[in-house]
Structure formats: C-alpha cells, structure tokens
Amino acid sequence: MEEEDSPFLIGTLVSGDSFVDREWPRKHLRTNFRSGINTILISPRRWGKSSLIRQVSVDMSRDKDVRFAFVDLFHVRTEQEFLERTTEAVIKALGKTMDQRMADVKEFVRGVVPQISFGVDPLSEFSLKLNLPEGRRDMQDLLDLPERMARAKKVRLVLCIDEFQNIAMLPDPVGFQKVLRASWQHHKAVCHVIYGSKRHMMMDLFNKQSMPFYRFGDVMFLDKIRREDWVPFIQKRFASRKKNITADVCDFMAERMQDHSYHVQLLGHAAWLRTTGRICTKAIVERGLQDLLNQHDALYHRLVDDLTTPQLNYLRALLNGVERFTTMETIRRFSLGSSAHVKRITNALENKEVLDFVGKKTEWIDPLFKIWLEERFWGGRLRMI
Ligand SMILES: Nc1ncnc2c1ncn2[C@@H]1O[C@H](COP(=O)(O)OP(=O)(O)OP(=O)(O)O)[C@@H](O)[C@H]1O
Ligand SMILES: [Mg+2]
Structure with a gap:
C-alpha cells in the first residue's frame, strides 16, 4: 500500500482544513x-x-x-x-x-x-x-x-x-x-x-x-477548543485519508489530551501512524499514546530531576484529586511543609512551565507529562499515600 502523509499537523501554524x-x-x-x-x-x-x-x-x-x-x-x-x-x-x-x-x-x-x-x-x-x-x-x-x-x-x-x-x-x-x-x-x-x-x-x-x-x-x-469541535475535526481528518474513526474514539482522543490543541494533534498523528487498516480503534489510539510516552520518557525523567520533592508532592496531591492544598490535612498527608510553602511551590511550578493557574482551574501545560507521571512515574503507587 502506498504511504500517505499524516492528516495532522504539529508544531507549525495551522489554518484552513487543519484548523478547528x-x-x-x-x-x-x-x-x-x-x-x-x-x-x-x-x-x-x-x-x-x-x-x-x-x-x-x-x-x-x-x-x-x-x-x-x-x-x-x-x-x-x-x-x-x-x-x-x-x-x-x-x-x-x-x-x-x-x-x-x-x-x-x-x-x-x-x-x-x-x-x-x-x-x-x-x-x-x-x-x-x-x-x-x-x-x-x-x-x-x-x-x-x-x-x-x-x-x-x-x-x-x-x-x-x-x-x-x-x-x-x-x-x-x-x-x-x-x-x-x-x-x-x-x-x-x-x-x-x-x-x-x-x-x-x-x-x-x-x-x-x-x-x-x-x-x-x-x-x-483564549479558551481551549471545545470537545464538540474536536470530534468532527478528528473524524474529518481521518476521512480525508479514507479511514474511519467513530465519534467515541475521537472523544477519547481529545479527552486523553485534555483538549489541548497541540497535544490532540500530536496524538492524532501518533494514532494515524498506527492505523494500518481502514479503521482507527480505541486500542490503536492507546497504542499511539504509549508510543508518545516512550518517545518522551527521557525528557520527562529530566523534567522530574529538575523538580524538588515538595513540588513533586504537590503534583502527586493534584493527581490524587486534591483541590484545597492549604488545609492541615493535605499539607500533612502530602508533606507540603506549610501554607507559605504551598504558595512557593505553585509559583515554582508555574515558572517551570509545569502548571498554569487559570482562574480557579489548574491546567497542565503538557497533558502528556501528566499521563506519564500518573501511569509511568508513579503508576500503581500514585494513590498509595
Ligand atoms: N485551531 C486549531 N485547530 C487545530 N489545531 C490547532 C489549532 N490551533 C492550534 N493547533 C495545534 O496546536 C499547535 C500550536 O499552535 P500555535 O503555535 O498556534 O499555539 P500558540 O498558542 O501560539 O503556542 P505558543 O504558546 O508556543 O506560542 C499547532 O501546531 C497545531 O498543531
Ligand atoms: Mg505562538
């Protein structure tokens, strides 16, 4: 079969058909x-x-x-x-x-x-x-x-x-x-x-x-692109190369990447590379995601080396669903020091471009790094605390 170019664009400015x-x-x-x-x-x-x-x-x-x-x-x-x-x-x-x-x-x-x-x-x-x-x-x-x-x-x-x-x-x-x-x-x-x-x-x-x-x-x-816009976009990109993907799988793809523009396109590309037949399934998207995690492994290890233990503890707390970080209970449970420390930690994580605090919401600058921490760095130990 002839090899086709990818319908997803990463890293370049997008417009026209590649633009949601x-x-x-x-x-x-x-x-x-x-x-x-x-x-x-x-x-x-x-x-x-x-x-x-x-x-x-x-x-x-x-x-x-x-x-x-x-x-x-x-x-x-x-x-x-x-x-x-x-x-x-x-x-x-x-x-x-x-x-x-x-x-x-x-x-x-x-x-x-x-x-x-x-x-x-x-x-x-x-x-x-x-x-x-x-x-x-x-x-x-x-x-x-x-x-x-x-x-x-x-x-x-x-x-x-x-x-x-x-x-x-x-x-x-x-x-x-x-x-x-x-x-x-x-x-x-x-x-x-x-x-x-x-x-x-x-x-x-x-x-x-x-x-x-x-x-x-x-x-x-600028807000993130909405899920309901990503789904038809991803479907159309696959269709442009005569491949099928269901709305559910597109939803899964965007959801895994938290609707982040660059990373949805990145995962789209990784899944595209893995789609050898006519249909892109959820299992294929997951395999594409694992490829991306493999590719980024060394980079993310270096990123973690650059974080202090309290900063990592904060990220771990975040992944455990903690919303209020300055309560005595959270500070003790995740060894965050004190509420003054928490402020310093969030400033550092923002400066290091790991997190961004948009209003009351915390955004991961790199949603793939989040998945890597959850699934590879901490894995089964994430929720042991
Ligand atoms: N409207 C869009 N539709 C589809 N993909 C998009 C869209 N906007 C951005 N992207 C994807 O996100 C990537 C980054 O886009 P862009 O460089 O415009 O972002 P930016 O906010 O200017 O980034 P930076 O903060 O690094 O300057 C693009 O290469 C593309 O893959
Ligand atoms: Mg820019």
Whole structure:
C-alpha cells in the first residue's frame, strides 16, 4: 500500500482544513481589527494563539484596505532589534515587490542608514539592519513608521506582535514600554495585536495600574477548543485519508489530551501512524499514546530531576484529586511543609512551565507529562499515600 502523509499537523501554524473553527474568537478579532481596537490575546502555551491570528489574517485577506504585519519577539533582546524586526515586518506587509520595498525603505526610514539583505527568495526573506546611534532620540521616527506608512498607503495596518512578554528581557523594559506606549497611543491607522503565553507576565504588563500598557486594549483569554469541535475535526481528518474513526474514539482522543490543541494533534498523528487498516480503534489510539510516552520518557525523567520533592508532592496531591492544598490535612498527608510553602511551590511550578493557574482551574501545560507521571512515574503507587 502506498504511504500517505499524516492528516495532522504539529508544531507549525495551522489554518484552513487543519484548523478547528474557533468561530467566535475569529469574529471577535475581525471586528476588533476592523474597528482599530488594540487587542491582547493570552493563553497558556500551545493552545493556538499564533495560528488563530494567522487564520484571522487569512479570513481578512479580501479586505483590501487591511494589511497584517507579523513580528515575533522570541529572539529579540535589545531595543534596536525590536525596531529592526518591526520595521522589517511593516515594510514587508505594505510592499508586495522587492522594488516597492526598496522604495519604501528610502522614503520612510529616516535618520538612519539601513542595510538591507535579501535571502534566496527575496519576497519572503528580507531583513533590515539599522545602525541606530546611541540613545532614544532617533527612535521616534521609527516608532511612528507603521503609522506613517499605513496612512500614506491608505490602509489599516494590523501590527501583530507575538511573544510580547519577552519585552521584559530588554535592558530597560519599563522605560521602553513607556516610549512605546507614548508613541502607539497616537496611532490611528495601526491596530496593535499583542499575544503571549506567560499569563502572569502578560497580566502584569496590561493589568497593573503602574505599568505603561495598563488598559491598552481589549484583553482576550483564549479558551481551549471545545470537545464538540474536536470530534468532527478528528473524524474529518481521518476521512480525508479514507479511514474511519467513530465519534467515541475521537472523544477519547481529545479527552486523553485534555483538549489541548497541540497535544490532540500530536496524538492524532501518533494514532494515524498506527492505523494500518481502514479503521482507527480505541486500542490503536492507546497504542499511539504509549508510543508518545516512550518517545518522551527521557525528557520527562529530566523534567522530574529538575523538580524538588515538595513540588513533586504537590503534583502527586493534584493527581490524587486534591483541590484545597492549604488545609492541615493535605499539607500533612502530602508533606507540603506549610501554607507559605504551598504558595512557593505553585509559583515554582508555574515558572517551570509545569502548571498554569487559570482562574480557579489548574491546567497542565503538557497533558502528556501528566499521563506519564500518573501511569509511568508513579503508576500503581500514585494513590498509595
Ligand atoms: N485551531 C486549531 N485547530 C487545530 N489545531 C490547532 C489549532 N490551533 C492550534 N493547533 C495545534 O496546536 C499547535 C500550536 O499552535 P500555535 O503555535 O498556534 O499555539 P500558540 O498558542 O501560539 O503556542 P505558543 O504558546 O508556543 O506560542 C499547532 O501546531 C497545531 O498543531
Ligand atoms: Mg505562538
């Protein structure tokens, strides 16, 4: 039999057929962007923020007077790099051809002599180096460049800034945020979309009165994709390769991965690899899951080595169904020290990206790690305490 490619996508941004609808947040975002409302989008890691914004940009590709520029702050460590990546993204978004971009750089980048380099494909690989003189005096012009260009070209520019929490890594984070906010709040043709996954850091940036970006825009918390949306999606993905899977088995797949976007796709892929016949059964999904646990074994052992005993005790208590961690009974039963210790433990588990505390709910950042702890690390000993 001929080997087919997998109908599941992992790790890349998804859109089109690979994208579960998310109809409501899409509509909400489209309305915000058309209305020029600055938007902050927050969710734990790998729930699908970047894919969602990309999908909305696809949704709006017919709006002739709206353009999207994408900036990723993941590797940005200096103010200069911030400006370079932003300027680059805006020039790319507003100029279709290489000649147009060169002309735009000439016309709109003032005060500094830019170095431009093109990659193998000049339309997708285009980078800019700005030799900024010391200090922030010359920055203003570059900070206003998105607005100047959008106005000149009579378009609304949606400036999408991913991994925004990395702004905290710049040498003078608050000072730079003040400069940014002062400039951005005058922008009329630019709509800013800011997203990131470190919920606490993002909330501090946007919800603390003392911070420059306090009340900068509409703060949206992205939910998980709902089970009733996952089930038909998984069925369709299998059907696209002429294989069957029942709704019950799809439900089981999403449930095992706690409806986590990345991990449902990951398990879908693992189950797909194991489906040699026409039908994917529950036993096959379970086998796919065991494959994933095998693959991650070494990684998870290392993760556990990095946790302290009280942190592991907390996770064990959580897996035992404990909801109130600061009661005397729980503290004693799971050796958590004291209620002050509990706070320290939860902070550490959040910083180490093991858990995220969303309202009253505790979310596992990696649902596969949860299963590994339950089934392999503690196994039969989990509930012995
Ligand atoms: N709407 C969706 N439908 C189906 N799968 C999705 C969807 N959104 C995300 N995914 C899956 O989750 C993975 C992670 O998505 P994405 O990179 O968009 O998340 P993110 O929240 O931006 O992650 P990070 O916090 O790491 O930046 C994708 O590679 C894809 O497998
Ligand atoms: Mg992302």
